[in-house]
Amino acid sequence: MPCATPAPAHAPSMLHRLAAEHATGAYTRAGGTLFLVEGRIVHAESPAAPGLEALLSCGTGPHRGGGRQPRTRTGSDSGSAGHPAGAGPRVPGGVLELCASVALHDAAFFVLAPGGGPGRFRRGVRPWPHVTGCVTAAALEREAVRRRTFLDRIWPDGRLDALPPVPARSVSPADRAAGPPAPVPGRRRAVLELADGVRTASDIARELRRPAFHTLVDVRRLAAAGLLVPAPPPPVRAGPARAQPVPGEFPDPDVSLLRRLRDALEAW
Amino acid sequence: MPGIDESLLEAMRLPGARSAAVVDWVSGLALGVAGEAPGGDHEAAACETAELARMVAEYRSFGPLTTARGPDGSTAVPPVEDIITTNADSYHLLRFVTGALDGSFFLHLWLARDEGNLALARMRLARIADRMVL
Numbered sequence: 001m002p003c004a005t006p007a008p009a010h011a012p013s014m015l016h017r018l019a020a021e022h023a024t025g026a027y028t029r030a031g032g033t034l035f036l037v038e039g040r041i042v043h044a045e046s047p048a049a050p051g052l053e054a055l056l057s058c059g060t061g062p063h064r065g066g067g068r069q070p071r072t073r074t075g076s077d078s079g080s081a082g083h084p085a086g087a088g089p090r091v092p093g094g095v096l097e098l099c100a101s102v103a104l105h106d107a108a109f110f111v112l113a114p115g116g117g118p119g120r121f122r123r124g125v126r127p128w129p130h131v132t133g134c135v136t137a138a139a140l141e142r143e144a145v146r147r148r149t150f151l152d153r154i155w156p157d158g159r160l161d162a163l164p165p166v167p168a169r170s171v172s173p174a175d176r177a178a179g180p181p182a183p184v185p186g187r188r189r190a191v192l193e194l195a196d197g198v199r200t201a202s203d204i205a206r207e208l209r210r211p212a213f214h215t216l217v218d219v220r221r222l223a224a225a226g227l228l229v230p231a232p233p234p235p236v237r238a239g240p241a242r243a244q245p246v247p248g249e250f251p252d253p254d255v256s257l258l259r260r261l262r263d264a265l266e267a268w
Numbered sequence: 269m270p271g272i273d274e275s276l277l278e279a280m281r282l283p284g285a286r287s288a289a290v291v292d293w294v295s296g297l298a299l300g301v302a303g304e305a306p307g308g309d310h311e312a313a314a315c316e317t318a319e320l321a322r323m324v325a326e327y328r329s330f331g332p333l334t335t336a337r338g339p340d341g342s343t344a345v346p347p348v349e350d351i352i353t354t355n356a357d358s359y360h361l362l363r364f365v366t367g368a369l370d371g372s373f374f375l376h377l378w379l380a381r382d383e384g385n386l387a388l389a390r391m392r393l394a395r396i397a398d399r400m401v402l
Contacts, residue, residue, distance in 0.1 A: 058369050094400030095368040097271045101299045102292060102369065143297065146311070150296060185326040187370060210370060214294045 012112070014119050019137035026125035030117055031110035034140075035127040041140050042131035044107035048202040049212040052103040052132060056091055058209040100132035105143055106211040108135075112144040120266075151216055155224040163230040165219050166197035182225060191218040197231040272300035275396050279377050282392055284384030286358065289314060289376045290365070290400075293321040299373070306360070306378050317376050321362055324348050325371075350390060357381050363393040367401035 015027060015034070022039035032046030045051075152158070184192060194204045205215035222228040270278070272290055279288035280302050287303030291314045298314035306313040324330045331347020351362040358381050365373040375397050379389055 055369060092401050093271045094275060098290065098292075098299055098365075098368060098373055098400075101272075102295075102297070105295075105297055142311075146315075147295065150315075183328055187326075211295070214372065217294055 012116070012119055014121065015112075015137050015141070018121060023121070023123065024126065025121050025123040026127075027111075027119055027121050029111050029119040030115070031113045032107050034108060034111050035125070035131075036137075037126065037131065037134075039137070041104070041108065041135045041137060042133060043127035044104050044111055044132075046107035046110040046212075048110040049103070049107040050206045050209060052100055054206065054209040055099040055103055055211060056095065102211050104133040104135065105140070105147075106213050108140050109144050109147050109213055112141060147213060151220050154217065155220040157220070157223060157230065159230040160219050160223055160228070161201060161216055163233060164197050164200050164203075165195040165223070165228040166231040167192065167195060168226055168229045184222070184225070184227070188218045188222055191215060192222055192227060195219070195222070195228055270396075270399055272400075273302075275375070275400050276300050276302040278396055279375065279393060282377070282379070282384065282389050284380040284382070285389075286378040286380055287313075287376075288378070289317075291318050291321070291374055291376060292369075292372050293318040293325065293374055294372045303378070313376075317360070317362060317374075320351065320353075321364070321374050324351050325364070349394070352386065352390070354381070359384060359386050359389070361386070361389055361393055363390075363397045365397045365400055 012029065018025075018027060018036055019039040024037050025035075027034045027036060031048065032044065034041050035043040035045075151161070190208055191204055194207055199207070201215045201219045202212050204219075205212040208215070219228060223230075276288045276290065279285060285303065287301065287306055287310075289301045289310065290299045291297065292299060296315040296318040298310055301310045301314075307316070325348055348364060350364065351360075353360045359379040361377045361379065363375045363377075364371055365375060375393055377389060377393055379386070
């Protein structure tokens with residue numbers, strides 16, 4: 001399988017500039033936030049990616065290491081990935097380091113997704129209470145681009161990343177003639193069982209306490225096997241008559257109000 | 269409880285070790301590398317070895333289809349412990365790391381054939397993999 005890594009194509013230029021300036025702060029786009037310390041990314045958060053705590057409890061059964069607690073309990077595990085302060089003595093150093101690195105790239109994949117906007121930077125903001133890695137912006141972007149290419153090589157349907165996957169109901173006569181379907185490995189069967197047309201890939205990841213990207217990979221592989229399709233997007237509601245504005249009837253925008261709003265947002 | 273770098277350094281102390289890496293086989297991400305890159309590119313090597321590891325981990329021919337479950341219901345040991353490939357002058361040894369993230373990590377050791385001892389490397393890599401999650 002060819003694994004050549006293409007050059008970053010959609011890299012937000014602001015991130016390049018911040019890395020070159022050795023800036024420290026929080027860089028936010030539509031998909032989440034990267035935390036920079038002296039130009040390097042030390043932590044990433046995305047609502048689409050389960051946090052570090054969720055990953056630490058994934059498949060860490062006590063079958064080795066005799067009796068260590070597999071789960072960490074330090075508050076919520078939704079979205080934000082902070083260092084599990086109370087879990088320190090119970091999580092092995094190697095596992096913590098591995099999962100932290102996975103969590104950072106997992107969230108960064110969504111932050112660096114194309115179409116996330118130029119982003120905004122809050123200088124001086126540091127991740128609390130801990131950093132989860134230390135990666136250059138170039139390496140992070142290279143990995144995000146490689147991941148997008150990787151997904152499309154498995155099954156080129158980007159709708160599956162955002163729309164809830166749903167089991168494919170109809171099996172074509174050609175498929176039936178090809179014999180029984182290929183067996184689904186255990187980890188993918190768990191994803192297939194949760195694909196109900198309501199949960200997105202990120203929801204399934206959160207439920208299984210797995211990295212969101214792992215679930216995206218599994219969803220694409222299931223789609224390639226003909227077992228999942230993206231749920232149809234919700235129908236656009238036929239609005240009342242005013243949903244079709246007549247051109248030229250907009251009142252002039254309140255420019256001073258918009259300016260004040262922008263200033264307030266930037267100062268925040 | 270050694271971290272990534274300590275574990276890779278320990279692997280590199282094996283006689284004949286050319287490189288060592290820890291890789292996530294679902295995504296193909298190299299989480300740590302040491303030594304010279306197999307094929308000249310650590311990231312490409314991680315992708316390629318991840319593809320091999322995935323096939324062996326998932327294909328029924330190499331083990332049971334259903335991953336065994338631990339007593340607490342968590343996903344336990346992957347059906348395969350390690351993968352060995354040999355060529356004219358070197359060995360590649362892949363060891364699955366169990367007990368973290370649904371067993372999606374493995375260690376990759378590249379060993380020069382004339383200096384390395386495959387049996388010793390296999391035992392040592394198994395110990396390193398176990399200690400990473402202890």
